[in-house]
Amino acid sequence: MATTAVPAPRVGARRWWETWWEWITTVDHKKIGIMYIITAIGFFVIGGLDALVIRLQLARAESTLITPEFYNELFTMHGTTMIFLAIMPLNVGLGNYFVPLMLGANDMAFPRLNALSYWLFLFGGLFLTSSFALGGAPNAGWFAYPPLSADVGVTPTNGMDFWVLGLQILGVGSVMGALNFIVTTFNLRAPGMKFNRMPLFVWATLVASFLIVFAFPSITVATILLYFDRNFGTGFFLPTEGGDPLLWQHLFWFFGHPEVYILILPAFGIISEVLPVFSRKPIFGYAFIAYSSVAIGFLGFTVWAHHMFATGMGPLANAAFSATSMLIAVPTGVKIFNWIATLWGGSLNFKTPLYFGVGFIFLFVIGGISGVMLGSPPLDLQMTDTYFVVAHIHYVLFGGAIFALFAGFYYWWPKMFGRMLSERLGMWHFWLLFIGMNLAFFPQHYLGMIGMPRRIWTYPRGMGFDFWNLISTIGALTIAVGVGVFILNVWLSRRHGEIADDDPWDGHTLEWATTSPPPAHNFDAIPVVRSRRPVWDLKYGEAQHMTEPRDTKAAGSTHEPEHQQESHGIHLPPPSYWPIVFAFGLTIAAYALLFSSSAPTLGIIGIFVGISIVFTAIAGLASQAAKD
Amino acid sequence: MSFFSSRSPRYATIATLVIAALVLAGCASEMNTAPQTTFSDQGNNAAEILALFRPVFWVATAVFVLVEGLLIYSVIRFRRRPQDGIPLQIHGNTPIEIAWTIIPAIIVLGIATLTFRTQANLEYEGENPLQVTVVGHQWWWEFQYPEYGIITANELHIPAGRDIEFTLESADVIHSFWFPRLAGKTDNIPFAYPNDRNKLTFRANEVSEATLIRGECAEFCGGTHAMMGMYAVVSPPAVFEQWVQQQQQDAVVPAGITPATQATAEAGVAVGATVEAGAEGETVQADPDGTPVAGGQASDENPANADAVVTETAAAEVVATVEATIEAQAETTATSAATSLEARGYELFASKGCVGCHAISGYPGAVSRTGPDLTHIGSRQHIVAGWLENTPENMARWLRDPDGVKPGNLMAGVVQLGTLKEDEIAALTAYLRSLE
Numbered sequence A: 001m002a003t004t005a006v007p008a009p010r011v012g013a014r015r016w017w018e019t020w021w022e023w024i025t026t027v028d029h030k031k032i033g034i035m036y037i038i039t040a041i042g043f044f045v046i047g048g049l050d051a052l053v054i055r056l057q058l059a060r061a062e063s064t065l066i067t068p069e070f071y072n073e074l075f076t077m078h079g080t081t082m083i084f085l086a087i088m089p090l091n092v093g094l095g096n097y098f099v100p101l102m103l104g105a106n107d108m109a110f111p112r113l114n115a116l117s118y119w120l121f122l123f124g125g126l127f128l129t130s131s132f133a134l135g136g137a138p139n140a141g142w143f144a145y146p147p148l149s150a151d152v153g154v155t156p157t158n159g160m161d162f163w164v165l166g167l168q169i170l171g172v173g174s175v176m177g178a179l180n181f182i183v184t185t186f187n188l189r190a191p192g193m194k195f196n197r198m199p200l201f202v203w204a205t206l207v208a209s210f211l212i213v214f215a216f217p218s219i220t221v222a223t224i225l226l227y228f229d230r231n232f233g234t235g236f237f238l239p240t241e242g243g244d245p246l247l248w249q250h251l252f253w254f255f256g257h258p259e260v261y262i263l264i265l266p267a268f269g270i271i272s273e274v275l276p277v278f279s280r281k282p283i284f285g286y287a288f289i290a291y292s293s294v295a296i297g298f299l300g301f302t303v304w305a306h307h308m309f310a311t312g313m314g315p316l317a318n319a320a321f322s323a324t325s326m327l328i329a330v331p332t333g334v335k336i337f338n339w340i341a342t343l344w345g346g347s348l349n350f351k352t353p354l355y356f357g358v359g360f361i362f363l364f365v366i367g368g369i370s371g372v373m374l375g376s377p378p379l380d381l382q383m384t385d386t387y388f389v390v391a392h393i394h395y396v397l398f399g400g401a402i403f404a405l406f407a408g409f410y411y412w413w414p415k416m417f418g419r420m421l422s423e424r425l426g427m428w429h430f431w432l433l434f435i436g437m438n439l440a441f442f443p444q445h446y447l448g449m450i451g452m453p454r455r456i457w458t459y460p461r462g463m464g465f466d467f468w469n470l471i472s473t474i475g476a477l478t479i480a481v482g483v484g485v486f487i488l489n490v491w492l493s494r495r496h497g498e499i500a501d502d503d504p505w506d507g508h509t510l511e512w513a514t515t516s517p518p519p520a521h522n523f524d525a526i527p528v529v530r531s532r533r534p535v536w537d538l539k540y541g542e543a544q545h546m547t548e549p550r551d552t553k554a555a556g557s558t559h560e561p562e563h564q565q566e567s568h569g570i571h572l573p574p575p576s577y578w579p580i581v582f583a584f585g586l587t588i589a590a591y592a593l594l595f596s597s598s599a600p601t602l603g604i605i606g607i608f609v610g611i612s613i614v615f616t617a618i619a620g621l622a623s624q625a626a627k628d
Numbered sequence B: 001m002s003f004f005s006s007r008s009p010r011y012a013t014i015a016t017l018v019i020a021a022l023v024l025a026g027c028a029s030e031m032n033t034a035p036q037t038t039f040s041d042q043g044n045n046a047a048e049i050l051a052l053f054r055p056v057f058w059v060a061t062a063v064f065v066l067v068e069g070l071l072i073y074s075v076i077r078f079r080r081r082p083q084d085g086i087p088l089q090i091h092g093n094t095p096i097e098i099a100w101t102i103i104p105a106i107i108v109l110g111i112a113t114l115t116f117r118t119q120a121n122l123e124y125e126g127e128n129p130l131q132v133t134v135v136g137h138q139w140w141w142e143f144q145y146p147e148y149g150i151i152t153a154n155e156l157h158i159p160a161g162r163d164i165e166f167t168l169e170s171a172d173v174i175h176s177f178w179f180p181r182l183a184g185k186t187d188n189i190p191f192a193y194p195n196d197r198n199k200l201t202f203r204a205n206e207v208s209e210a211t212l213i214r215g216e217c218a219e220f221c222g223g224t225h226a227m228m229g230m231y232a233v234v235s236p237p238a239v240f241e242q243w244v245q246q247q248q249q250d251a252v253v254p255a256g257i258t259p260a261t262q263a264t265a266e267a268g269v270a271v272g273a274t275v276e277a278g279a280e281g282e283t284v285q286a287d288p289d290g291t292p293v294a295g296g297q298a299s300d301e302n303p304a305n306a307d308a309v310v311t312e313t314a315a316a317e318v319v320a321t322v323e324a325t326i327e328a329q330a331e332t333t334a335t336s337a338a339t340s341l342e343a344r345g346y347e348l349f350a351s352k353g354c355v356g357c358h359a360i361s362g363y364p365g366a367v368s369r370t371g372p373d374l375t376h377i378g379s380r381q382h383i384v385a386g387w388l389e390n391t392p393e394n395m396a397r398w399l400r401d402p403d404g405v406k407p408g409n410l411m412a413g414v415v416q417l418g419t420l421k422e423d424e425i426a427a428l429t430a431y432l433r434s435l436e
Helices: A016-024 A029-058 A068-103 A111-130 A159-187 A200-231 A245-279 A286-302 A315-343 A352-374 A377-383 A387-417 A423-449 A466-496 A534-540 A578-595 A600-627 B003-030 B044-077 B094-122 B237-248 B259-275 B316-333 B336-351 B392-400 B422-434
Strands: B130-137 B140-145 B150-153 B155-159 B164-170 B175-177 B186-188 B198-202 B211-216 B229-235
Touching: A029 A068, A029 A111, A029 A387, A029 A466, A068 A111, A068 A159, A068 A200, A068 A245, A068 A387, A111 A159, A111 A578, A111 A600, A159 A200, A159 A578, A200 A245, A200 A286, A245 A286, A245 A315, A245 A352, A245 A387, A286 A315, A315 A352, A315 A377, A315 B044, A315 B094, A352 A377, A352 A387, A352 A423, A352 B044, A377 A423, A377 B044, A377 B094, A387 A423, A387 A466, A423 A466, A423 B003, A578 A600, B044 B094, B044 B198, B130 B155, B130 B175, B130 B186, B140 B155, B150 B155, B150 B237, B155 B237, B164 B175, B164 B186, B186 B198, B229 B237, B336 B422, B392 B422
Parallel strands: B130 B164, B155 B229
Antiparallel strands: B130 B140, B140 B150, B164 B198, B175 B186, B211 B229
16 A cells, blocks of 8 residues: 555655556655646746747737737636646645645545546646647637627637536536545544644635535536537527626626635735744734635635626626725735734844745735726726726736745645755745836836737827837746746655755644655644644743644544554555546547547547546446545 | 845845836826826726826825835844844734724725715716717727717717716727727627617817827727727817718719719629628617718818817827828829829729728718727728727738738638739829828
8 A cells, every 4th residue: 555655755666657557556645746736837938938929929019929829728728827837736735745834644535536627627627728739729819708708700710618527527627626625624633633723824815615516506507508609509698699798797606706815815825824933923913814715715606707897797786896896905904013013023034935935925015006996897897808907907816816826836845755955946946036026017007008908919109008018028037937936846846856854944834844845745743733823832832732642533534544554553544546547538539529629420429538548437436445 | 045045135225226216207207108007097987997096196105105114124124133032922912903903994984985985076967968888899989979970980979078978888809998098998799789889078178279089999809909999089078069060971982983983882892792791780870871961062172170289198290190191092082083082992992892891971982880880980090999000001011911910800700911913002092092
C-alpha cells in the first residue's frame, strides 16, 4: 500500500513509471494538492502567454501582428484560463494541501472524490486548451453574451461548443471539490478545533466552497441552454426565435459575481495567515474577518446585475444593485483595516511572503476603490466595457488573488517540499511583479477614462491611446520576467534550496506542528486544540499544549480506528486509478459530442464508449468504497 | 537577507516618483483633447456624469492616500529590529473596529446619495425630442430619422441644444452605443419584442459651428468590433436643417447617364441580387423613396458638408487635410473625362453587384439594407465605420481590398483583392465621391 512511505523530496531507486503510477493513483490530499498547483501554474503560464500576445498586438496603434479572429480567441481564452484553470485551482490546490493539515485531519473527507476533482480539472483544462488546435478556440469572450455566442451564424467555429463542454467538465470537478471541503471542514476537525478557532484560511475556503456549490448550477444551466441553442435549434437566448439575450446575462452573472469572491476569498484567507505570522502577532479582529467572509458570501449573490448597468434595466434596478454593491464594499474595506492593524505594533519579519502580503494590500486597495466607483451606475456607464474595468479586475485578481497566492507559495513551500525558496530570487520576483503590475495596469484606468473600449483588437492613431498602451505592454513583459524568476526559483530550490525545518517561519497553525514535508498520515497523534494559535501557544505559553494521547473519539475522526492498521494505527484509503479513468471517459464523451455533428456515427460510438468508461469507473469507485 | 531588502524602499520611492511624473506628463497632454475622452463633456449626459466623477474621484484619492499611507507607515515603522522581543499580543479592539466599519459605510452612503441624484438627472423625458433610431450592425452603425425619412450610416447628425431620444436596436448581436463626450453608453440589444428596446435621451451642448465628435461600439460584438467607430456631427439647428434637406434628396445621377444606360444599370441589379445571400430582412422604419424631395437644390450648395469645420478636437488638422484633398479633387473632377468616370462608376455599382447590399435612394433597384446606405456617402467625412477619412485614396483602398483594411468584415466575403480592376475602382470611387 502506498500509504506507508513517508514522501521524500527525492525518490531514489524507484523506476520512473513507479513514481508516475503512484502519483496517478494517489488519493493523498497533499499529493493531489501539489498536482493541482503544478497543473494550475502550467495553465497560468499558458494564460499569461495569451496575455503577452494580446499586449504585443496592442503595443502600438493599427497593429496587424495577429488577426482579429485570433485576438478574440486569445482574450476569451485568457479570461477563461486564468479564472477556471489558474486562480481557482491554485486556491483549491493550496486548500487541498493545507485545509486538512490546519484542521488536524489525516486527509480530506472523500479522498477518491478529491482525486476525481483533480483529474476532471486537468482533463477539462486540456480539453479547453486543445480547441486552439482543433478548429478554433472559444471566441465570444469568457462572458459569452448571446446572440454572439448562441448563433452559429455569427460564431461558426466549434470554439464556443468547446467552451460549454469544457466548463461542464470543470464544473463537475469544482462542485465535487467544494462539497469535499465543506464535509471535511464540518466533520474532520481535530478535538477542540471549534469553528471559532479555525484558521482564517479554512474559513475562507469554506465560504468559497459554499459559493461554488450555489453559483455553479446557474452557469451549468445557462451553458447547457446555450449548447442547445447552438446545436439543437432551440432559441432560449435568440431573439429571432423569441428568446431573450438578457436572460443569459442574468444567469451568467448570478454565477459570475459570486465567482469573483470564489477567486478572492481564499486570497483573503492566505493573507490572514501570512500577516500574523510575519508580524508575530495574532490577527486583529479574528471574528470580524471570519464572519465578514460569510457576509460577503451572502451579499455576493445580491450584486450580480451591477455588471449590467448599461443594458437598460432601468433606474430603479440600477439603484438597487448599486446599493448592494456599495454595501459589500464595507466588509471588504474593513478587512483591509484589520490587516493593517495586524501589522501595526508588530515585529515585521520582511521575508518574501510578507512582501507579497503587503503588496496584496497595497494593490487590492486600488482595486477596491475603483470597484466602488464602478458600483455607481452613472460612472459605470462611462467606465464599463473600457480599459478602466480591465485595470480594476487586474488589480483585484492579479494584484489581489495572484499576489496572495504567491505569498502563500513562499509561505507554505517549505512545508510542502522540505526546502526553502531563495529569498534573493524572491525579492527579484516580487519587485518585478509589483513594478510590472503597476506599469501594465495603472495606465489602463486612464486609457478607459479617455475612451478606450475593452476587447478591441486594435485602435486608430490619434486617439491618445498609443503611449500608455506601450507602457502597459512593457509592464506585461516585466511581469513575464517576474514569473520566469519564480519558476527559476522553484526549479533551483529542488536541489539547492536550503533544507527547511518543520517550523521555519515561527508559525501559528497546526501545519507547522508536523514535519516538512508531512508524512502521508499528516500527524502521528491527532492534536488537541485549545486556541486559535495552537502552535504559537505551544512555543510561547499563554495556554499549555497541544498534543495529548491519541483519542479518536474526541477527534471526531470518521475513519474507523482499528481497521487495517498501518503506520501509527491510522488508516488511509488505498490508491485508486478509477478517478483518472472517470475523467478520461467523460472527456472522450465530450470530444465525441463535439464532433458528432460532422461525423455522426463515430460521434455516437464515441459518446457511448465515453459514458461506458464513466460508468465502469463509477462501479470501480463504488466497489472500492465498499471494501474500504 | 539579500541586498535588495535594505535598499528596496528607496528604489520603490524612486520608481513611484518616476511613474507619478510620467502619469502627470502623459495625462495632462491628452486628458481633454483625446477624441473619446470622458473628461471633456459636450453633452448634458456626459456633463452630469463628469460632475459626479469629480467628487467621487477626490474621495477615492483621499481614501487611497490615507489607507496606503497607513500601510506604508506601519510597514516602515514596525520593521523587525534586532532587539525586538515578542510584540504585544493584541487580538482586537471592538470600539475601533466599529468605528472603521461606520466610517466606510458613511463614505459609500455619501457616494450612493450623489449617485442616485445623478441617476435622477440622467433619466428624463426630453422636450419635443428628435427621434433617432440607432441600429447596430456587425460592424457599422445605421442611423434612422423617422420624422425626416432619412437613413444614413456611421455619421450621426444632431442639432445642438435639442433633446434627442435614441431608440437603440441591433440587426444581429449586442452592440453598445457610446459617444464618451456626449453620454454614457447604452447597449443596443436585439430583443424579440420592439417594446423592449432601450431608449436613451440626451442633448448636445450649444455650438457655433458644426462639431465632430467620435464614438465607438463598446460591447464586444465579434470579429472587428475594434473597427466599429462612428462620428457625431453636432450642428447649430439651422445648419442641421440644411443637412436634413440635403439628405432627403435622392442621390445625384452623374451627367452622361441617359435613360438607356440607366436601363443597363437596372439589368445589372439582377446580377447584384444574387449577392444578397444571407441578408436578413430588417425593419426599416423610414422609407427614403416615400419622402417628399425638396427640389431645386444644387449639390454644390451643400452647407452641412462645406461648413463642417471641426472645433476643439485634435482631429481639426486632419479634417483640414481632408478638405484640402477634397478641393484638389474638385478641380480634377471638373473635367468631362472625370464626369464620364462617374458615369462608369454608376453602371459598375449595379453590374458589380454593389446594389445587392447597399441602398442608394433614387438608384433603380438599390434598396438593400444589408450594408450601409450610400445615398450621400460623398458628404460623409469618414468611411469604413469611422476608420478611414473619406478621401479618394482611402475609398480606392477600401474597394481594392476590404479585408486588408478591416479583416473579416462582411463585404470582404464578396469583394476580395482582384475582384475589382483598377479602372473599375477608380470609376466607383469617383461615383461614390460624387454622392454628396
